[in-house]
Amino acid sequence: MKEVAIIGVGATKFGELWGSSFRNIGIEAGMRAIEDANLSGSEIDCLFIGNMSAGRFINQKHIDALIADYSGMATKNVPAIRVEAGGASGGVAFGQAVTAVASGMYNTVLLGGAEKMTDQNDAFINTAMDATADAEWETGMGLTLPSLYAMIARRVMHEGTATREEIASVAVNSHFHGALNPGAQFRKEISLDTVLRASPVADPLGMFDCAPITDGAAAVVLCPLDEAKKHTDSYVKVSAFAQGSDTLALSQRPDITSFGATVATSRKAYEMAGITPADISIAEIHDDFSIAGILALQDLGLYKKGCAGKAFLSGETKVGGGKVAVNTSGGLKARGYPIGASGVAQIVEISEQLRGKADKRQVANAKYGLAQSVGGTGSAVTVSIMEAV
Amino acid sequence: MKEVAIIGVGATKFGELWGSSFRNIGIEAGMRAIEDANLSGSEIDCLFIGNMSAGRFINQKHIDALIADYSGMATKNVPAIRVEAGGASGGVAFGQAVTAVASGMYNTVLLGGAEKMTDQNDAFINTAMDATADAEWETGMGLTLPSLYAMIARRVMHEGTATREEIASVAVNSHFHGALNPGAQFRKEISLDTVLRASPVADPLGMFDCAPITDGAAAVVLCPLDEAKKHTDSYVKVSAFAQGSDTLALSQRPDITSFGATVATSRKAYEMAGITPADISIAEIHDDFSIAGILALQDLGLYKKGCAGKAFLSGETKVGGGKVAVNTSGGLKARGYPIGASGVAQIVEISEQLRGKADKRQVANAKYGLAQSVGGTGSAVTVSIMEAV
Numbered sequence: 001m002k003e004v005a006i007i008g009v010g011a012t013k014f015g016e017l018w019g020s021s022f023r024n025i026g027i028e029a030g031m032r033a034i035e036d037a038n039l040s041g042s043e044i045d046c047l048f049i050g051n052m053s054a055g056r057f058i059n060q061k062h063i064d065a066l067i068a069d070y071s072g073m074a075t076k077n078v079p080a081i082r083v084e085a086g087g088a089s090g091g092v093a094f095g096q097a098v099t100a101v102a103s104g105m106y107n108t109v110l111l112g113g114a115e116k117m118t119d120q121n122d123a124f125i126n127t128a129m130d131a132t133a134d135a136e137w138e139t140g141m142g143l144t145l146p147s148l149y150a151m152i153a154r155r156v157m158h159e160g161t162a163t164r165e166e167i168a169s170v171a172v173n174s175h176f177h178g179a180l181n182p183g184a185q186f187r188k189e190i191s192l193d194t195v196l197r198a199s200p201v202a203d204p205l206g207m208f209d210c211a212p213i214t215d216g217a218a219a220v221v222l223c224p225l226d227e228a229k230k231h232t233d234s235y236v237k238v239s240a241f242a243q244g245s246d247t248l249a250l251s252q253r254p255d256i257t258s259f260g261a262t263v264a265t266s267r268k269a270y271e272m273a274g275i276t277p278a279d280i281s282i283a284e285i286h287d288d289f290s291i292a293g294i295l296a297l298q299d300l301g302l303y304k305k306g307c308a309g310k311a312f313l314s315g316e317t318k319v320g321g322g323k324v325a326v327n328t329s330g331g332l333k334a335r336g337y338p339i340g341a342s343g344v345a346q347i348v349e350i351s352e353q354l355r356g357k358a359d360k361r362q363v364a365n366a367k368y369g370l371a372q373s374v375g376g377t378g379s380a381v382t383v384s385i386m387e388a389v
Numbered sequence: 390m391k392e393v394a395i396i397g398v399g400a401t402k403f404g405e406l407w408g409s410s411f412r413n414i415g416i417e418a419g420m421r422a423i424e425d426a427n428l429s430g431s432e433i434d435c436l437f438i439g440n441m442s443a444g445r446f447i448n449q450k451h452i453d454a455l456i457a458d459y460s461g462m463a464t465k466n467v468p469a470i471r472v473e474a475g476g477a478s479g480g481v482a483f484g485q486a487v488t489a490v491a492s493g494m495y496n497t498v499l500l501g502g503a504e505k506m507t508d509q510n511d512a513f514i515n516t517a518m519d520a521t522a523d524a525e526w527e528t529g530m531g532l533t534l535p536s537l538y539a540m541i542a543r544r545v546m547h548e549g550t551a552t553r554e555e556i557a558s559v560a561v562n563s564h565f566h567g568a569l570n571p572g573a574q575f576r577k578e579i580s581l582d583t584v585l586r587a588s589p590v591a592d593p594l595g596m597f598d599c600a601p602i603t604d605g606a607a608a609v610v611l612c613p614l615d616e617a618k619k620h621t622d623s624y625v626k627v628s629a630f631a632q633g634s635d636t637l638a639l640s641q642r643p644d645i646t647s648f649g650a651t652v653a654t655s656r657k658a659y660e661m662a663g664i665t666p667a668d669i670s671i672a673e674i675h676d677d678f679s680i681a682g683i684l685a686l687q688d689l690g691l692y693k694k695g696c697a698g699k700a701f702l703s704g705e706t707k708v709g710g711g712k713v714a715v716n717t718s719g720g721l722k723a724r725g726y727p728i729g730a731s732g733v734a735q736i737v738e739i740s741e742q743l744r745g746k747a748d749k750r751q752v753a754n755a756k757y758g759l760a761q762s763v764g765g766t767g768s769a770v771t772v773s774i775m776e777a778v
Contacts, residue, residue: 001492001493001494021525023525047634052450053444053450055442055444055445055517055520056444056445058524059516059520059524059528060520060523060524060525061441061442061473061475061517061520061521062473062474062475062520062521062637062764062765062768062769064473064474064481064634064764064769065474065475065634065635065636065637065764065765065768065769066523066637068634068768068769069634069635069636069637069638069641069768070637073634074634074635074636074637074768075636077633077634077635077649077650077653077654078633078634079484079631079632079633079634080474080634080769081472081474081481081484081485081632082472082473082474083470083471083472083473084450084451084453084471084472084473085451085453085454085469085470085471086450086451086454092453092470095470096470096485099488099489099492099494100488102492102494103390103488103491103492103493103494104390104492105390105488105491105492127448128444128450131444131448131449131450131451132450132451134449134455135447135448135449136410136412136449139448242468243468243470244466244467244468245436245453245454245457245458245462245463245466245467245468245469246454246458246463246466247454247458247463247464248451248454248455248458248459248463249458252458260466261466264466265466375451375453375454376451376454379451379454379457379458379463380451380453380454380457380469
């Protein structure tokens, strides 16, 4: 298998993009990534798209063809592949694209993630998001995605591996970074008190423990590592990609205070990259709910169980905080959560950091960055490791 | 890249499977394929699933995790990837799985396609299927998938490259074979008159020109060609896989009497396999509407423009008819059209034929078989070529 490089990245602003359509934001992100790679669209051999629910949100399935068409690539019959894995859709799209280049099947590949959510009413959107839980054994019984994560939080607090304050500080960390990111949906710091006093969603989680509803798209261009220099001086190496599954229903797990798929997948990724968790300087993690941030740092081996919450609360997860800088983009909570785009936006942020282009939120001297994307309640997880060159 | 073999295939019966759920049919097909390959589920390294609309039809997204879970593979954190490309979903899943094995990323891969459609009312299903056309420029204006194909038929008849009778005979051919396939939804021959006198759907197409609404699943196991013999004596070589896109809206094409993506993709596939159309003895083509069968044979280079209709009408597309045996499974029209499963079911049929296991519909001495899967009105096309060993 060939080694793979990221030679271009791009994203739209994340937020309520009422003046733009799904196809427009998809193309905007793609074109930015292609320009960043100093390519023209005609040099792309294959497209991958991560998207969760365009079928429901904009009544458009088959968005592989939509994006190929509106990017002008359909005139060359460029193949386009849409993948979906709930919240991990973008992460899975990245993995498929990496495999396509590593295999030699395609040379220059564009991958993107996009979701247009704010044109629908909230109840409709929530139903679509809940459909990533088990329809027969969870949502069919009245459970929702927030309530499932609330049960995880409740159990974590019961076992004493994180306090309510520590869980809430995951959102504080994301907003701290969101304030530094011009592309974020929420560019405003929040206090611990704001999170703790917010209106309840599913006890103990309140409104500020939950990622928002967002429009947005992000895109990345890949090519073989040994060809990257032909296109740009500013590229990043993909050191590892791994993906893993777990039971769809939370009730089927031996332990709900840890996501087994994150544990297994990250171990595989570290091995592929030939590094240990101690080598990671930046991590973009899937904080769709604050509690997920606690689990992520622990399951990724970046902190021992019981220690992630303390790290968030103490502020050492912030840029310049000392150890691993977590969600410097603002994460799902503050950058925003356009579902299919999120896993790709994480790769964009890690790439910008490793190329020294992250401006006010730049992490100094980072060698390795990690991105973790999660579908449902941990039933699909992707872990990618990127390396500065 | 490694050469790839099909070492096991399986499918459920296609039809109105009211006694079975989506997860049950998915698992049934998968287990049959695994047993056919003389494997146990624990030997599968990665799963691919083609599905169009479980999110709408059964309120379940994230079916990658669902299938990994209910097949028992989630306990080993086996990665699972769902792809969607409208009617080409199964074909695209096959392509991604072939790439995964060819790249060396995974060794033994299970891919499946499944759709559970008959639990919903027809209007709801039709809306979901229409969502594979362009939501802004076609369905938003009142166009439907049948009416788009009707316009193609009308144009073909206007240009004189097929008559109404010739178009209708595509359905007659599929039903002839469906009667011979115990797994088909419709096991009944029909006459040309039946097709011509059926109630109209979108003029000139009537009810028998349109593939039915179906529940069903199909699955295939792949491994590197040089390891196939370790598992079974009865395997098939994958000689080529190619995929291509075209504009989403039909109005953007220079010519609607041909699918450019089929032309480009099949040329690429023949080149990869090192053969010409004359080497193909069996073809499974995407006859979601009868007119699509005419286009397919011509665009695949199996017949010249203006000749495919005559071939269907004369019966030379039937088993023993002399030239290429077309849709020996019964095709989408008579075997049934569970959308995401269809592209995989085609591979199952070609494999059974090339292994000499197609019973009453067996084509004699076939060396090469081709499968063509189509999304929307030709906006995504996959072409696979399999070879007897």
